[in-house]
Amino acid sequence: MKKLVSLAAGVLLAGLPFAGSAFAQDYPTKPITVVVPFAAGGPTDTVARLVAEVMSQDLGQQVVVQNVGGAGGTLGAGQVATASNDGYTLLLHHIGMSTAPTLYRSLPYDPTADFEPVGLITAVPMTLVAKKDFEPNTLEELVAYVKANGENITYAHAGIGSASQLCGMLFMDALDTQMTTVPYQGSGPAMTDIIGGQIDFICDQTTNTTSQIQAGEVKAYAVTSPERLGNLPDLPTTAESGLELEIGVWHGLYAPAGTDAAIVERLEAALKTALANETVVSRFAELGTVPVSEEEATPEALAETLSSQIELWRGVIEEAGVYAD
Numbered sequence: 001m002k003k004l005v006s007l008a009a010g011v012l013l014a015g016l017p018f019a020g021s022a023f024a025q026d027y028p029t030k031p032i033t034v035v036v037p038f039a040a041g042g043p044t045d046t047v048a049r050l051v052a053e054v055m056s057q058d059l060g061q062q063v064v065v066q067n068v069g070g071a072g073g074t075l076g077a078g079q080v081a082t083a084s085n086d087g088y089t090l091l092l093h094h095i096g097m098s099t100a101p102t103l104y105r106s107l108p109y110d111p112t113a114d115f116e117p118v119g120l121i122t123a124v125p126m127t128l129v130a131k132k133d134f135e136p137n138t139l140e141e142l143v144a145y146v147k148a149n150g151e152n153i154t155y156a157h158a159g160i161g162s163a164s165q166l167c168g169m170l171f172m173d174a175l176d177t178q179m180t181t182v183p184y185q186g187s188g189p190a191m192t193d194i195i196g197g198q199i200d201f202i203c204d205q206t207t208n209t210t211s212q213i214q215a216g217e218v219k220a221y222a223v224t225s226p227e228r229l230g231n232l233p234d235l236p237t238t239a240e241s242g243l244e245l246e247i248g249v250w251h252g253l254y255a256p257a258g259t260d261a262a263i264v265e266r267l268e269a270a271l272k273t274a275l276a277n278e279t280v281v282s283r284f285a286e287l288g289t290v291p292v293s294e295e296e297a298t299p300e301a302l303a304e305t306l307s308s309q310i311e312l313w314r315g316v317i318e319e320a321g322v323y324a325d
């Protein structure tokens with residue numbers, strides 16, 4: 001529907017001096033907002049701010065991160081789905097773009113039809129971490145402890161549709177048990193409560209847990225990547241301890257559907273510049289991740305990942321029978 005509206009607008013504006021490609025050629029002429037659908041200080045926010053800074057330099061305009069947390073990322077995504085498609089409101093989201101259509105049976109937007117993909121950004125492993133004085137010391141002990149104590153354990157997540165909720169769901173499914181889940185607007189504030197000891201446990205991206213693990217502020221059990229990480233070499237993988245839980249949280253940049261192709265191309269170029277930037281690459285490495293390749297920082301690669309991940313997670317979520325509504 002939005003596409004039809006913008007097509008119609010394009011026809012109407014075709015004879016006007018600032019219409020269509022002339023507008024796109026000048027783009028951007030004012031600051032761009034990138035909506036992060038989680039609270040500030042969390043892992044998606046961290047990725048967004050690193051990338052936005054270099055994109056600002058490349059585009060010659062401020063790229064401002066706006067945090068719109070709530071409902072597992074669906075509030076912020078929904079906001080961008082209905083935003084003007086003039087290139088000045090974008091969305092930086094993660095794997096939740098692909099889980100929400102199954103988790104929410106009445107999702108008010110369509111992740112495929114309502115957005116123009118710009119490119120993939122990075123895939124971040126997750127870590128199982130708990131408050132410092134949580135009783136179990138190893139992943140084997142954690143598994144036994146969770147099985148024995150179930151709902152007496154508090155598990156933080158960033159809402160249904162978030163990566164932490166997905167990881168927790170897979171973890172509980174693997175153990176065939178339930179914990180008490182506590183939703184936040186993002187895992188930044190959840191981490192504050194883990195450090196403060198108000199919450200027991202979370203599974204979250206290394207972009208939010210690395211410095212706390214390194215500083216000994218939380219107890220870490222495992223990383224969900226197939227190999228150990230260079231920045232956390234002592235942390236075993238889930239597979240090493242016999243837990244079948246492998247997950248990488250991929251991030252992508254989107255514009256609202258119907259955004260001019262020349263604008264999407266300009267954004268794609270700026271994204272590629274950001275992902276090749278030395279500071280971004282080294283900061284990503286410190287946080288346990290790497291930027292995607294040039295071929296993956298493209299609309300085609302993001303579109304392909306999004307649709308295949310929607311299919312993948314549909315099966316998993318339907319089998320688990322977990323829904324937000």
Ligand code: ASP
Pocket residue numbers: 038039042043044045096157158161162163164165185186187188204205208
């Ligand atoms: N890591 C969070 C999640 O669980 C979101 C965030 O705050 O970036 O999806």
